Amino acid sequence: MKKKILAMVLSAAMAATMLAGCGGSSTASTAASTAASKAASTAASTAASTAASTAASKAASTAASTAASTAASTSGSSSDLLKGTEFEGVTAKGTYTFNVVVKSFQSTYWQAALKGMDQAVSELGSDKVSYTAQGPNSESDIADQVNMLNSAISAKPNGIALAACDAESVKDSLSQAMAAKLPVVLFDTGVAGAPDGSVAATIATDNSKAGQLAADKMHEILKDKITSATAQVRIGEINQDATATNIQQRGLGFINEMIKLVIADGKTVAVAGNEYYVNAAEGANGKEADANVVIEVAVPAQTTVDLCSTEASKIMSKSDTIGIFGSNQTSAEGVLAANSNLSVLSSDATKGMIAIGFDAGSTIKGAITDGTMAGAVTQSPLLMGYYCIYALTACANGSTIKDMPMDGYWYDSTNMSDPQISPNLYD
């Protein structure tokens, strides 16, 4: 009898810790400061009505991305960040609760996004707007995320924010949400081929452009090495997966832009490695055996730093590798972990291999400061979270909203403290 009771208690503990362990909940009310919320509510109440905000959204969607990038420089009040965007003047017309499903809490990137959400909630009024955030243990736990999404839909909140680990797997859930008339806002990554009408808006970095930016910068540094090479040279890319739309876009953005630049240099280029990226690349004009430049793409079995590090080691051990790109925080940290044994990286192309990362985090920032990593492209997770809550509020109010593509920013040791860049460099 004792054994049976204990077994039941342990099973209950197992179930309970699974909920605690699988994801976290953070209620937004913890973040608000009374002064800020008072100021925000008086500012919001004197602002325009719904009619004005829909008119502003039509005019402002093209200006939204440039406004967002200049707004990033000011860490100022709500009206500054929202000025010129479709969310200017949005206030909560009722009490709303939202469910946020992030890709995972694996990297500090998501903590930064939640901070932005907390800021939005404190401005809109934590008594009016609140959210709960959940995410699976790792970004490869796709099934876990789909379960969380489905539970979130059945909880019937006023809106759902989603950063999908795998575009294909969430399509069914998106149709369900549409049938239940639940507005869904995608942030950080879109869902390619989402059912029509199921997504209210996508607030994400233009990931293709961000990948292109990384390729442009790497090519700038490596141009001489590529044009004067007498033997084959290799450029590596580590993508943490081949399933999430944003990683696919970033990876392909880098590959396709690098192909264009290398061909413009008069060289032949081939793509090798992970089948998804090899097949989706465009414009390669050579074969792996004899092309002047080989772009080698590796994807680990799971989205963890140690597996990314093993794949990076493989590419970085090759004597003809001149550059390597890690397309998100986890894979960039994998590159740095591999380098701790290989010591091949440098920000000077004549002295070593060039590494370019993505996102921020203290490991990557440290590596850029001390010259191991040449630079990285950062997103604005803070702003994404911030606009996401406003987007959900606008939807819950009944307005229609538009996509908000955001910019990625290149940063290296020279501009890390620029006012436009530094707020995005989370720890």
Add this chain to the structure above:
Amino acid sequence: MEKTKKKSVLSLFSNQKYIVILVVILLAAIFMIASADFRKYTTFVTLLDMSYYYVLMGIGVAFPLITGGVDLSIGTGMVCYALVGGYLVRNAGVPVIVGILVALLFGIGIGALNGVLVAVMDLPAFLATLCTCMITRGLGSLLTFKSTVPWPTDKQPGGWFHTIFKITLANNTKIPLGFLWVIILTIIMAFVLKHTKFGRYVIAIGSNKEATILSGINVKFFHIMAYVVCGLFAGLAAIPYASAIPTIQPGTGAGVELDAIGGAIVGGVSATGGSGSIEGTFFGVYVICLLKVGLPFIGLQANWQQVITGAILIGTVMIDIVKKRRAVATGQAVA
């Protein structure tokens, strides 16, 4: 006459321990032949660097396995201990040595919990350690408020602990010192298993628990100690893990224990308990680490790596099983 002659050479191979050494040599040879980059010294250092925590976990888990149980909590446990230790170093400003001690103590604590659940409360080891696996997974995340934790890098103050495992010479060559420690620990624990009271009782519990109890031995105590040793080694494993991985992510670690357990079983530890060796475990874990590092080097993509790893592990264990079956069938003595 013939029988004894055959026995002298082939008897070596009836012991899984020696089969596994052969597999390690074979795999290393294949990878070195197939890939020029695998032959580089830096690859050797990379392989060793990522192997330390697997080997330490393997040595630890061999003890519960030999008692006929298992400890599934070592993977997420190791991550949890590394998270908590690192969190204290990073956010509470404690010196790194304290962080390390906290990780070890935490490991011992969870090991003791596992031991009590299995030995005293008589819960099946699989269930009990699965529960503690879930608990440590969540606990790590809760105790660090869900944030990822970086331990100090070798350039930062407190980064001295990296030099336990790797020394960098002036010309940038790395010396994998950790390998020495791991070998020393293997030798010590192999001695403990074969030649100390504790080790022999652990084997006795695994081969016939009833008989051991009836012999008047305090089975409960030694059974718990097997799990405490396992927890201690999981805590020890947290340190090379923290050294190899720049930032530790909460919620990770699940699945790592299967590599350690697989390594132990491939190395000759019987899955039902009662037999096994620490030296065998050492080599068994290196089979897995070689595959993990070597398969990407020969150009295999992630999905193929997993298929081939599974196939090779099955093959390695099959050799021993087939041998034992044949020995039983022909009436020969089993080594």
